[in-house]
Amino acid sequence: MDDIPMAAEDGLWLRIDRATNVLGIVSVLWTATPVEPVALRRVLSERVVDPHPVFRHRPVLDGGWLPAGTWEEDPDFDLDRHLRVESLPPGRPDAALQERVGQLRSTPLDLSRPPWSVHLLQGHGEGSAVVVRAHHALADGVRMIRLLLALLDPLPGASADARPVATHGMDDVVADLLDGLRHPWRSLGAGLRLTVSALNTALDTVEILGWVNPRTAWTGPPGRDKTAAWSEEIPLDLLAGLAHEDGATVNDVCLALLGGAVARAHESELNGPTPSNLAWMVPVNLDPLEAGPPERLGNHFALVLVVLPLRGPFRARLAEVHARVERIRHSWEPALTHGLQQLIGRAPDPVAGAVSDHLANKAIGVVTNVPGPRTRMALAGAEVTGIVGWAPCSADQVLTACIVSYAGGVRIGFGVDRCRVGDARVLVSALREELAAVVRDHRPTHRSPATGSATTPARSTR
The missing domain is CATH 3.30.559.10 (Chloramphenicol acetyltransferase-like domain)
Known part of the structure; x- marks a missing residue:
């Protein structure tokens, strides 16, 4: 071979x-x-x-x-x-x-x-x-x-329903240009989209270049030992109900909950001031969204910087998350950062290492969102009851988080550096408290499409 x-x-x-x-x-x-x-x-x-x-x-x-x-x-x-x-x-x-x-x-x-x-x-x-x-x-x-x-x-008697795996989509500048050229009556709309994307890209670029994560007790070179933990299954209907009330997405809700959990863990474990915002690296899929195995392997994605709010009421944090994610989605930041990744990959080792570390250290870590199969599946004949998975950290990042949906439920997992952060179960406990507080304060109801009956969100427990 x-x-x-x-x-x-x-x-x-x-x-x-x-x-x-x-x-x-x-x-x-x-x-x-x-x-x-x-x-x-x-x-x-x-x-x-x-x-x-x-x-x-x-x-x-x-x-x-x-x-x-x-x-x-x-x-x-x-x-x-x-x-x-x-x-x-x-x-x-x-x-x-x-x-x-x-x-x-x-x-x-x-x-x-x-x-x-x-x-x-x-x-x-x-x-x-x-x-x-x-x-x-x-x-x-x-x-x-x-x-x-x-x-x-x-599973026997069930149909496969594995939705495509992705984190966030992005606008396609080429498609907008072609749309305007081929259909002149659509050129105004295409021009507006291009203008919005250009402005958003400029704002994102300024933020990335100028952003420095505030120092916390978690800041510093990581050690070798890592810990991992994940939540119990959170009903997708619960998260969809919270999202629906504010015109947000389930991903926005999970990111807002994640920020609240980080703030709770930081306050309870360190007894120190919690910053208002922390930046994370978020992978963006650049492949066509298809289910099933990939035709080829290798890397074809972009990393974007997303600043998540940690403090304030949940609704305010949710609105802020939604606005920030939408701004990135309607920009060319993923395309630009992917191009930068390719340039770094071709640079000599000292340059590649220095630039990569500089960019990575703008974020506390990495957060991914993976939509999985909507129905129960089996591995070698055994029914799968749960899935989680993490992207790695790099440079001095100390925390990786994953949001994974599977068969009507969502799990949020944490992988942390033991030296800087400690036991990942602390973050899971903080997430449970954050979710319980949000449910207690808002109590959304969501009508189940399968039964037509109203469902009251349940609390996630360990």
Whole structure:
């Protein structure tokens, strides 16, 4: 099998990898019944390794001044080396799983082999848990999650309904220009959209260049140890009801809740002043939105800076989040930042490292939003009961958060640096308190489209 050329965009993630922030994408799912190792191995072989030969290759970077790299076939490739079967300690299965995920997030991937692994953890209650790790150089988070979902099958008697994976969409300047040229009567609307996008882009650029995250007790170089935890399932109807009242989106609601949770955790653990705003890096999908496995891997996404409010009433924070996200969505910031990522990927190591760290350190961390299947799915015949997954942090970032929807529910997960932030469960507890306070104060009702009956939001508990 021939070597595979490595795109500069992919090689960048290898060059900025470090022991204190391992650039691995980590996904976790758990099942109602045990997953058989032989069945999981067959699914991995048929749906991951065989269709995507890069999973048989290891990365090789040229040590020269200008970046270059290839994916070199591993002559000793053995799928069993990448699929590892373990047993969780008895008792408190969720805590044991979260502890193991934290350990895996702390562990560098072996770059002398294809940099990915699947850990089948037996003894998670009555079922199993599966942790998938892959280096960011193999694929971006959107493509890796699509690949993970491609391992799943509909339950017997159900139809597959996996919505496309994305975070935020963006305006298409080329489409607007072509629309105006082909249909002159639409040129006014296209011109207005282009003007709005240009103004928003200018505002976003000024904000990015000038933004410096306020210092907190979490600020500083991270350590090697990481922790991970996630919420119980939050009903999607609850979040949709909160969003509907203000003309916002479910994503806006989750980001507003996330900001409130960070503020609560910061105040309760540190007894110090909480800043009004903190910036996060948010991945934006640049691929056409399609369900199913990706046709190719590698990286094709943009990172945008989103400033989230932490203090103030929930409704005010929600309105602010919605306005900020809409401004980015109707701008060319994703296209510009993607172009900048490509330039950094082609720069010499000292320049690439310095610029990448400077931009990354404008944010406390990364937050992703992954819409998953709308119906229950199965992995190797075992029903999947929950999914979470994180993008990695880089430079001195200390917190990664994920918002993952699955089968009518949403989970919000946290991966944090133990040295700077501590135990991720503190953030989960703060999120639970924030959600309970919002429900208590607003109590939205949402009419279920399936039954036509009004439903009262339930509180998320651990």
